[in-house]
Amino acid sequence: MEAETQAHDDDKPAAHGNGDDHGDAGETSTDGGDTELHGLLAEFETPGALIAAARKVKNAGYTEFDCYSPFPVHGIDDAMGIKRTKLPLVVFGGGLTGLCGGLLLQWWMNAHNWPWNVSGKPTWSIPANIPIAYETTILLSVLTTFFGMWAANKLPQVWHPFFRLDRFAKVTDDGLFIGIEASDQRFELEQTKQLLVAAGATHVEECHTDARPEARTVPKAIYGVMIVLTVVALIPFALAFKARASKSSDPHWHVFSDMDFQPKAKSDQPFGEFADGRANRGEIVGTIARGNLRADDAYYRGLRDGQWITELPAAFKVDVDKLNRGQERYNIYCAPCHGFDGGGHGIVPERVALRGGAWEARNLVSSDSVAIKMPNGQLFNTISNGYNTMMGYAAQVPVDDRWAILLYVRALQRGQNATQAELPAGAQVR
C-alpha cells in the first residue's frame, strides 16, 4: 500500500472533458476566488479495496458519501449500508394500474359505452380481453421502472461538482472512487483525508465548486424557450380537438383521395356514355331475369283463361304443414286488422275506436261476407294486391305463403259456419 496524497502535482490523465464547459478546472481551487469546498475524492486500486474502504468510511459514521465505479461492484451495497430500493413495490403498483386500466378500458369501450356483438361472443368476453390487459400491465410496469429509477437516482442531472476534477473522468473507464461530501456532519478536511489514506486510497484530492450565485442558477432564457416549445407542441392537439368539436360544411381535406372519388357511375346519376344519358340501365327488352318467368297463371295470379279460379292451383300442395304455416302467417300479417278469428275485431280497429274514431276491418268469416263469396283466385288476388284501404302483401309474403293464408282463411270460414250435424261425435253443442 503506497498511498500518497497528491494534491496538485499529479500528472494529467490523457483524456478529460466532462460534457460540460468548465474544461480542466481540475482541482485548482482558485478560479475566480469565490469557491466553496464540495468534498473529497479518493481513488482506489481494486474493487476489493474500494469495498474495504467503503466499509471503513461507513463505520467511521459518515453518511454523505458515495462510491463511484465504471461498473456495479458486487458487495458494495452491504459495505456502504445501502438499503434495498423500494422500486419493485412501486413497479408492482404500476403494473396493477396497468392491469386494471387495461381491463376497464376494454370493458368500458366494448361492453358498456358501445356494446358490440362480434361473432356472437359476449360483449364483455374476458378471454379475448386478456392479451391487451396483459400488454398494458407490462407497459405500465416498464414505464414505472424506467422513469421511477431515474427519478430515484435524481437523474438527469448533467452537472455535478466532481465533474470538475479531471481525474473523475476515469470513473467511466477504470477509476474506482469514494467521494465524501463536505456537508457531512463528521467532515473535517484533514481528518477525513487521513481516514481515506488509511483506508487505502492511492490518491485523495479536494473538490471545489463555484460559489457565485450566477453559476448556480439556470439562465432564465432556458425556461423561456422551454415554455415556448411546450406551447408550440400543443398547437396541433388544440387544432385537432377544435376540428373534432366544431361543425364544418367544407368538403374533406384530402391528402390522398381515400377512394372517395372513383371513376364509376352511381345509380340515378347522369352518365354521358349511354345514349339516354342515365347511369341506370333498365331491363333489356324481351328478357326476363332468371327465376322471374312466373308462367303459371293460376299459381301466381289466381287466373285461368282470364277467370278467377275456384279451386286451388295445382302447384300448391295442400297438407297440414301448409295449414299451420298459413295460420302462423295469418296471425302475423292479417290478424292485426281482421282479428285472430277473422271476425274483423283486430287490435287496429279496436285502437281506432278507443281514440274515438270509427274504422272497421272487413269480417272475413260471416256467412254473408264478401270474402266468403269470392272465388279463390280473387281472394288470392286481394291478399296479393289489396282491396280498398287494404294494401297488397305481395311484397312481404311469398306466393306459397299467400296461398297458405288463403287456405287458413277458408278453414276459419268453414269452421265458423259449420252446422251441428257436421261436428264430430261428442263435440256437438246440446
Add this chain to the structure above:
Amino acid sequence: MASATEAHADDHGHGGENARETFRGITRDVTKVNLTPIGRWWYPAFGVSLLLLGMLVVAVTHLFRTGIGIWGNNNVQGWAWDITNFVFWVGIGHAGTLISAVLYLFRQDWRTSINRSAEAMTIFAVACAGIFPILHTGRPWFAWWMIPHPNDMGMWPQFRSPLMWDVFAISTYATTSILFWYMGMVPDLATLRDKSKDKVRQVVYGLLSLGWRGSARQWHRYERAYLILAALSTPLVLSVHSVVSFDFATSQNPGWHTTILPPYFVAGAIFSGFAMVMTLMLPLRHVLGLKHIITQDHIHAMCKVTVATGTIVGGAYAIELFTAWYSGNLWEWFTFRNRILGPYAWAYFIMVSCNVIAPQFFWVKKFRENLVFVWILCAFINVGMWFERFVIIVSSLARQALPGAWGYFEPTKWDFMTLAGSFGLFGTLFLLFVRFAPVVAMAEVKAVSPAAHAGKDDH
C-alpha cells in the same frame, strides 16, 4: 466463464494494475469504434443500405398513390407477402430481447458482449416489422384509428380482434425494447462522453448520458431496475409472438387454427433471431476488431441455441402434421398434405431444409468453428424462416375449404422492392448505430470479467 481462477491475484497492488488494465482495454477497444474514424468498409455498406432504403421509399410512395393492387395480393390471398414480412421481422427482433433479458435472468454471462447489438437489432427489426401491417391496411394515413378513441359515431376500436391485440403488443414491445436498450446504454454513453475530445460529441453524449456518474447508490437502483426490466421483458417477448400467432390461430382456417402455434411461433422467432444475430455479428466482430470480446465461445453458445430452437421448430412441424392426421379433420389434413404435395411444395421444402436440416450441422464443433460456414448456414436459416411464414400464410390461404376460392399468389416487383427496401431500412439504422453508439455493453463486460473481483478477499 473460463479462466475464472486467475483473477485471484492476492496481492492488491499487483492485481489492481492488472484489473485496471483489463477495464481500460475494454473501454479502449469499444470506444475506438465510435471515437476514431470508422473503417473504410462502412461507407460502401452504408451506401448500399441507403440505396435499398431509397427503393423502399419509391415502393411505398407508389403504393400510397395507387393502392394495394400493385402487390400480388388478391381476393384469395388477402394476406401474403406483406404479412410474411411482418412476422419475419418481428421474429428477428425476439432474439435481441432473449439475449438481453432471458439470458440475463438465467445468468448467462456470455450475453454481455453481444446483448447491446442484439437489442439494437431488436429495435430496428421491430421498426421494419411495424411498417408492414400499416402499409397492408391500404390507407396507412388512417393508422391512428387503431389508437383507442371514439370515432365520429362514438364507436370504439374492437378489442376482441387479434389485430387490435397486435397493436398493443407490438407498441408495448417497441417501447420496452427502446427503454431497455437506452437504459443499458447510459453508463456506456457516459464513457463516450468522458472519452470524446470534440465539443459536439461531448455535449451530445453528455446530454444522452443524463449526467451518469457511476455512483454506487445509483448503480444499486439501476441494477434493480435492470433486473425488473429483464423480468418484464421475458413474459413480454413470449406474449408478443404469441399475439402474432393469435392473428392466425384464432381463425378457423385449417393450417392456422392449432393450439401449439403460440409457443411454436416464439421458438421460431428466437431461432430466426439468433441466426440474424450471427449473420450480423460474424462480419461485425471482424471489421470492428472485437474478436477478443465476441469470441468463439460466444459463437459456440449461439450456434447451440440455434440448433436447439431449430429442432424445437422441427418438432412442432412434426406435432402439427401428426395432429392434423390424428384429428380426423379433413380440411386440416388436406391443408398439411397440400403444403407438402401441393403447388407450394417448393416453399415447404425450402422451409424444412433450411430450418430443420441446416442447423443440425451445429451439433458438430468443427462446423461451429468454421465461421464462413456458420455464416452461410445462418443466411439459410434466415431464408428458411421467411419461407416458414410464407408457407403458413400463403399456402393455407391458397387452398381453403371451397375449391371455388382456390388461388395462387404471385409476387410483383413491388413486393420484392418492399422486402428488399425493408432490409435497407434495417441496414441503415444498424450501421448508424454501429457508428455512433457503444456497440458492446462495456460496463456489463467489465462487471462480469474476472477483474471485477480483484482484491476481494471473500473467495
Add this chain to the structure above:
Amino acid sequence: MSATKKLHPDEKIKADKVGGTLFKAGLGAGAVLLGVSIAMGAGKGDHWRHFLHAYLTAWSFVFSICLGSLFFVIIHHLAKAKWGIVLRRQAEFITGALPAVALLGLVFLVPVLFGNENLYYWSVKQLHDKQHPFFHHMHHKLGWLDPVFFAGRYAFYFGVFIYMSTWFRKQSQAQDTDGDAGRSEKMRYWSGFAVLIYSLTTVFAVTDLFMTLQPLWFSTIYAVNYFSGAMLATYCTLALLSMAIQRSGRLKHSITVEHYHDIGKYMFGWTFFWIYTAFSQFMLQWYGNMPEETVFYSYRMFGGWQIVSILVLVGHWAFPYVSLVTRWSKRILPILAFLAAWQLVFHYIDLYWNVMPNQTWETAGHWIRGPLQGDPELHKVNFHFMDVTLLLGLIGLWLAAVGKSMKGNLVPVNDPKLGECLAFENY
C-alpha cells in the same frame, strides 16, 4: 462466477438409512392404501370405471414428477448449469423410480389389451363396426389406437425413459467414486441428443396416455401443457425433498437459501409457463369455437366442473403466481415449503380436472352420451374417497421406489463445478 467453496467438513452427505426407511414406510403405506382403494373400487359397482380413472390420475401425478426430474437432469448437463448441482442427485434418485412407475402402469394397461372400454374408449372392438357412431371420426386412426400397438409404444416410451435416466444416474454415481471429470463432459455431450429424444418421446407418451382419453378431441399444445405442469411439480418436489433431507441432518451446509431462492424462481417461471400453455389452448379453442374442439371445455366450463376449473385457475396460477413474485416468499423457507406443497396439491387437481371428467359417459341404446360428446346432463364431479387413497397409495409406492434408488452420496461430490454451486449467490 468465480467464487468457489469446498464441501463443509462436517457435512453429512451419505444417504445411509434414509433410502431404506423411505422404502419400508412407502411400501407399507402404499400397499395398504392401494388395497383399500381396490376394495372400494370393487364395491362401487360401475365396472371399475371410476377406479381406473382415479388410478390413472394418481399414476400420472407420480409419473409427471419422474418425467420432470429426468428433464431436470438432462437440461442441467446441457446448459452447464451450476446452481443446482447440489439438487441434481436427488432428481437422479427420483428418476430411479421410473421402472416402478412403468410397472404400476400395468394396472390400466392390461385392461386395454383386453379391450376394456372403461378407461380408453377406443380400445373397444365395436368401434371397428361401420355402424358405430364414432366409426366415421375414428376409423382412420384405429391403427394407431390399437391396444397392442399402444402397449408396444408404452413399453418403448418407458424403455427410452428408463435407459436415459439410468445412464445419467450411473455416470453421475460412478464419478463419485472415480472422480473422473471427463464423465461430466461426456454427459454434457450426450445431453443434447438426450433432450431431443426426451422431447419427442414425452410428446407422444402424453398424447397417448392422456389425450386419447377423449379420443375425438385433440390439441397440439396438450403435451406441452402437461410437461410444464410436470416441471412445476418437479421443482416443488425438489424443494420439499431437500428440506426433508436437511431436517434429517444431512446436507445442512450445502443447500443454502440461495438454492431455494432459485428453486422458487423456477416454480414461478413454470407456473407462468403452465398458465401460458393452458391459456393458449383454452383461448384458441374458445375463440375458434369449433365443436370438435370446444367439447373439451364445454364439459369443464359448465355444470359441476365449472367450480373445479375456477379452482385450478386461482389455485394453480393466480394465488401462487402472485405469492412467488416477491423475493422473501422464495427465501423464507416455511413459506416456500407451503407454496411448493400447495402447487403439488393443485398439480394433482389439474390432472384430476384433465382426466376425471372423461369417466362420466354412458351408452344409451346405440348412442354414447357424456364427455365423449359433450352432453351437459352428465357434467358432474363424481368425487369419491378412493381418489385420495389412490393418490396417497401411489405416492407411497413411488416414494418406496425413490428410496430404493437412494444410495451413496446425496450430492455429486466429484462434479468439477460443485465448488461453484456451493458458493452460489443470487444477485
